[in-house]
Amino acid sequence: MAHKFISEIAPGEVVDDIYLVKEPILRSTSRGDLYIAMFICDKTGQMNGRVWQASEAMYKELPKPGYARIKGRSEVYQNQMQIVINIATVVDAKKIKVEDFLAHTDKDVDKMFEDVMQMVGGIKNKQLRQLMDAFLGDEKLMGKFRSCPGGMSMHHDCIGGLLEHTWNMLRVASAILPLYPQVQADLVLAGIFIHDMGKTEELAFDTAFSYTDSGQLIGHITKTVLMIHKKADALAGKGTPIDAQVLDTLSHIVLSHHGEYEFGSPKIPATAEAFMVYYIDDLDAKMNQVTHLIEDERGDSNWTGWQKPLETKLYRKRIE
Amino acid sequence: MAHKFISEIAPGEVVDDIYLVKEPILRSTSRGDLYIAMFICDKTGQMNGRVWQASEAMYKELPKPGYARIKGRSEVYQNQMQIVINIATVVDAKKIKVEDFLAHTDKDVDKMFEDVMQMVGGIKNKQLRQLMDAFLGDEKLMGKFRSCPGGMSMHHDCIGGLLEHTWNMLRVASAILPLYPQVQADLVLAGIFIHDMGKTEELAFDTAFSYTDSGQLIGHITKTVLMIHKKADALAGKGTPIDAQVLDTLSHIVLSHHGEYEFGSPKIPATAEAFMVYYIDDLDAKMNQVTHLIEDERGDSNWTGWQKPLETKLYRKRIE
Amino acid sequence: MAHKFISEIAPGEVVDDIYLVKEPILRSTSRGDLYIAMFICDKTGQMNGRVWQASEAMYKELPKPGYARIKGRSEVYQNQMQIVINIATVVDAKKIKVEDFLAHTDKDVDKMFEDVMQMVGGIKNKQLRQLMDAFLGDEKLMGKFRSCPGGMSMHHDCIGGLLEHTWNMLRVASAILPLYPQVQADLVLAGIFIHDMGKTEELAFDTAFSYTDSGQLIGHITKTVLMIHKKADALAGKGTPIDAQVLDTLSHIVLSHHGEYEFGSPKIPATAEAFMVYYIDDLDAKMNQVTHLIEDERGDSNWTGWQKPLETKLYRKRIE
Amino acid sequence: MAHKFISEIAPGEVVDDIYLVKEPILRSTSRGDLYIAMFICDKTGQMNGRVWQASEAMYKELPKPGYARIKGRSEVYQNQMQIVINIATVVDAKKIKVEDFLAHTDKDVDKMFEDVMQMVGGIKNKQLRQLMDAFLGDEKLMGKFRSCPGGMSMHHDCIGGLLEHTWNMLRVASAILPLYPQVQADLVLAGIFIHDMGKTEELAFDTAFSYTDSGQLIGHITKTVLMIHKKADALAGKGTPIDAQVLDTLSHIVLSHHGEYEFGSPKIPATAEAFMVYYIDDLDAKMNQVTHLIEDERGDSNWTGWQKPLETKLYRKRIE
């Protein structure tokens, strides 16, 4: 039977299908009765879901997040559709095609990954090349790298987003490195390829996008540096150790690529290469963020709504 | 007679030649006697100069800055060479080849300017093209544009520096614009060409580099916007007015290209094009600043000294 | 037929009258149906308005903001009155008396303008006087100057507010200038008269108060400096040019009158006159803001609610 | 015998006169020998003084600061005059006319104090009037109030400076209060009169200007509030208690008159009166600071040197 998409549900319908359940919370009414609030999602949107007369046991069974078969009835409440849920039964995520439930890059993942391999393959420094090959040859990791979002919400927040962001940063670097001949191109390319690799462990993206516990405690920057050293240890074990200076210079790019302490970088850029990776990262992220905000705005106003992270509205009337 | 370069003066020599005089200050000793302190410069360096037993009248005659024939004697004082000046006679700046006294870009100015004309010439929007042509056709302004430094000290602080910075920004933009097809290329190219044009009025660079009174009171950002409107008024007078939207969008790029209020931008970027010009400006400035700081450091230490504006030392040992 | 004021509409009434429509937004329900939310206003207050079963075409026709004949029915929803709109037909703003729809200064506009002319008329510096006369003689601009609000929401946010603020600043300056004889009175008076003149272009206030596109892209500070130079160009064309120093010193007052970079001033005060204008502006704005917040608070509490821009509650119990 | 002024001492002279000694420091050379560095001052300027071959005992005897009879010889060292001191004998400060040694307001102290009494005397609120009279009637305190500087260095840093600042603030308030009829004039006048009264305890100014220990530990803001409550306690003891609300509202003005937490105000303005006192204080301080910096600059440059607290140079060329 075909999936009933969120966008197709009309008020007053009986609902019985599999949806993605996000952020269930157990709350009590002022009377002390328990109920559960959650979001019911697929790739066409999300609705509020409510289980009245809930219990702690019911709450504990719910995926946080994950898939569930939802039985209930839709209604309009305060101008918004919601589903009053009678039964929510957990469904094994393995039986689900995640692409039906999560946003996905509109670029060709295979093509982008091939481009990345080619651009990173152009690194001439032998040790950096060995280290990068150790990453490229780690199939499990590369599998995650191809799917991982670039972030939770700000930019490239879709399946394949991390790859798309890394791919485009590599393209920018390849285009401008000839204009800055003093900058060590190998370090820039390796630094870009690796810079957010720790996000594959910081984020969970097999069902909904969320932070892992480990990701929240440690962060993707530190995770990336740990990955670099683990790969280097393995190479040393095989008799091809990486010089400390190479590891330190590359790790420095990762540790400083947010540019300022207040953005969570424990170091600030101290090499030309670290500055370049920081600027390309910021440029590509903002271009993605700004163009999406402009495209996603409904209506025909010349301005988007107020964008808090950018501290401005965006003007979108073109002169072309 | 050949010019005696600053770097060639030995202690105890009689000095009699033309030099650039900078920042003369009239001071009084604790006894109340007046003396004048100044810098005596040419392109090989600078020395302290002192006129003992000075008077207000002598001080007033001195150029601030400018050229003077300096007669005196060199001596070593506190480990530094200085010149005790007997007579300082003002010399007409027109008789001087400024290139002998001020640092100069090591790129070919004619070639860069040709490149700029070609890249700006690629603008397709008719009105933007007309406006840019009005700038490119203003010979007096373009003369200044080819000589003006990019700044007083941070980056591109040499004759031709503004042109070099603008030229390289245009090259970066040309290289990456194809990667961001939603961004209006014409606005980015015009915005880059024009973004610091007001520096030709903010700075004086015919003798030494300094701020003009007008430059300090108004600033190059506002001066650039005034220039745009003056050119547009002239075009309107000729029957080819520029749409307000074009002027506003271009002016917005200029007004926001420092990126944040605290860096003197009265507006922050609100268009994709303004963001792109801001990032390319910052990237090119930092690359110039960082690579020069690394190259200019004496000795063989792996690190430069502390760089206050960057809040770090710079690491300069290469892995290549 | 007499206008049915917003404050007079009871629940369940049939509504059919002209109102000011503000901030219409096209939204979709979670089901995908479109509806339009907006505010329906006159000078007695505002209500939510809703058009269910809306279309993009209907949304595009609505003024943003502007006047419309609203046909519908009032209802109470979530403790608030709202109007469910059946038909909204655009009405020509020219047929409307704007005073019936927008807040207005409680001072006498003609009297204030006369006072302003007299105080500015006291300027003795010939060039400043010519420049100010060029503004005072620009009837179209002075018409706007008499109506323009002083701002969108913080202080003097009413028709005639800019005039009232300018008038009171001139009165403060006239009262205290004799106490600071070193300060150049002419520059202070001219600076105050002109300081926010660009708001007449930054804001739209013929229907509701809003920012113009040009105002948001450029800002009133830059607009004011452009106005000064346009007037000076015209005077120069008539053979009475204004010295660059006069233009720069006056423009500097405008460019620095927010006092700090973070408040959007591209320059910070560098003359005694610029400091004085900045302080008088801030004082008069805060006095207006604070006394209105105290007066507008309902109930008899000794304290107003929390005032976010002031980071405090206000104490309003008097000792008198 | 006439005093030999600092400005009259020539190099190589034998010196034997009374001077103000400031900031003596006991230092050791890298060899371990002790010497004492200090400033030797009178109202015409200051010189470095050095006691070579010093001892802890000699250091302990020196006033910190205070008057001493200095015997030694002047010399020029590194372009500056200094005095090599053989003997420094403490002199009783009571035998000295302090006016010969410290800068003094150029206004008439008696006339200013009379004006202050008259303006404060205009307070109509009975309790505020009683409280102010308790201050005005405290002869010892008023003696200090007439002499105390307005600060250590920023503005009004001269004998009589606190009075001059208070007097001028009261004149500004008297001039503009009629323009803000909602503001309680009595509170503003009392608040201004009292606002920095604690400086009479925070600063020592009988010899040189310095902070008292108590002043540094507690600060003039808290000291002023303690004074207010001490006067109120005394009045209560005499059967004329002051209402808590009057004390709190007045104390609030004192506690918030620096305007922001970061400037040491433990409260920020929460009444119209507190805002007005804050603005008048800041305005009068800045006008004094700016006009003095402009006047004190030597030479004929259009700009003063960089003013760190103002984050700018000051432009001082007049258009008049």
Add this chain to the structure above:
Amino acid sequence: MAHKFISEIAPGEVVDDIYLVKEPILRSTSRGDLYIAMFICDKTGQMNGRVWQASEAMYKELPKPGYARIKGRSEVYQNQMQIVINIATVVDAKKIKVEDFLAHTDKDVDKMFEDVMQMVGGIKNKQLRQLMDAFLGDEKLMGKFRSCPGGMSMHHDCIGGLLEHTWNMLRVASAILPLYPQVQADLVLAGIFIHDMGKTEELAFDTAFSYTDSGQLIGHITKTVLMIHKKADALAGKGTPIDAQVLDTLSHIVLSHHGEYEFGSPKIPATAEAFMVYYIDDLDAKMNQVTHLIEDERGDSNWTGWQKPLETKLYRKRIE
């Protein structure tokens, strides 16, 4: 008759009992009708209360906050219980056991106070001891000190909270002072005992927790310093004056114990003792805040919700 607890009220019940009324606000509907919104509380929770068809007179009679006999009917509105009130009659707070209505420390107040007396009793410095005894012997004040909350919401926000916080800080100090022998233990112990004593006047806690007018205008830091000086004046009156240095050093600890200007300290720590009190205060407050946030989180998530004042979520899964 037994009190009907908030948590026991079911929808649709007739309500007639005494409750704590908080934050009544007089509002008008868009139609201009007045109504009153308020909170109805006891120690089991709170509900919204509404009086429709209200008048200014009814509003004025309501306690703000205080106890009232509430007659009305409960209903569910927007998923929340609320009470539609017919009559609200003020009840004398003296007839109420406040413990039934406000949260209370779970520690033994008598035992804690005894511990405090013993730890403060260990002070050896005679004058500090006398001063502390003056506080400990002030029965009325100590009564308030035993009940006062430690704050409005951040930490120790319960009856007895100030005592619990002070008691625990004294215990921490007693434990670590032996490890820092250079630190003057007497000053630290006295400073901790007294540091927030002014909260007994800043806060009202006989009914609900709220700020007093005086507390908001003056703040607990200044109030504490005033208390210290009042006690010292009284001791001086009895012939046992306290040295100014002792008062200043102790007051400095109070004035600087928030550690930074931006947190409302008019002084920052300048003694080892002031630093220690500041750190112990911050440590104990954060430990209380963090452990309560972790304990109070409903559900079994490893993380609490976002904690704005801490700028993070809290991880609460234990490894034990």
Add this chain to the structure above:
Amino acid sequence: MAHKFISEIAPGEVVDDIYLVKEPILRSTSRGDLYIAMFICDKTGQMNGRVWQASEAMYKELPKPGYARIKGRSEVYQNQMQIVINIATVVDAKKIKVEDFLAHTDKDVDKMFEDVMQMVGGIKNKQLRQLMDAFLGDEKLMGKFRSCPGGMSMHHDCIGGLLEHTWNMLRVASAILPLYPQVQADLVLAGIFIHDMGKTEELAFDTAFSYTDSGQLIGHITKTVLMIHKKADALAGKGTPIDAQVLDTLSHIVLSHHGEYEFGSPKIPATAEAFMVYYIDDLDAKMNQVTHLIEDERGDSNWTGWQKPLETKLYRKRIE
């Protein structure tokens, strides 16, 4: 022959002994001649050293820092002793007793280390205990841990300083953990023991104190986390893996122990244990810093000089 200590060298002496050479810099006079400036140190102090007529080759041979036999002559220059060096010959650091040249903790290193072993030995959690034992059993690392300074200059900047700081933090934790029973003591103790372990790699301290290249690029926080994971990998290799949660929670304490992003922490505290380690670290560092600044001040002033990192002078007159 006995070492000639720096403090014993008189002006005009012939010098020929081994000293620690720090921060040699190659400079050119304004004439273009090269000279070398450096510091000549032992534990009694330091002097300037100068090699006139230097060459790049001489500069390259000098240790940076390290030991050299210095032949030259002492002289007084600008009130300071300096040594004009004729010959500087590098000396093998292994032949030097470092204790003669660097400041050393005044506590008993063996006793402190024993205490640390005992306190860390009290950890009950099996996995944390295994991990800590892996550190304690690493003799080479523990050797460095016993010598490493706690920092370059702020606090505990002496041989053994890191151990002293860690030891005292463990003592503070042991004293106060019983007062906070909800806090997991094992994590706090392990977190403290490990928190700055990476400083053993960040700093070089075999000759003078300096940052290593790797330390400056990576920082001690990241180095510590890498160490933890290396030890855990080794344990996993031996069949006793550490749970990811234990590693993450411990690493989180390390990553957040500077408390705020701006102090270089890539994470901010999100557990009670992380908060406690952060506060104890800050408290112990400040107590060490403040008490040393107070003790090290020469003379008998009640105040130290201005302490820039603390933004205050320190008051050091005791009431005891």
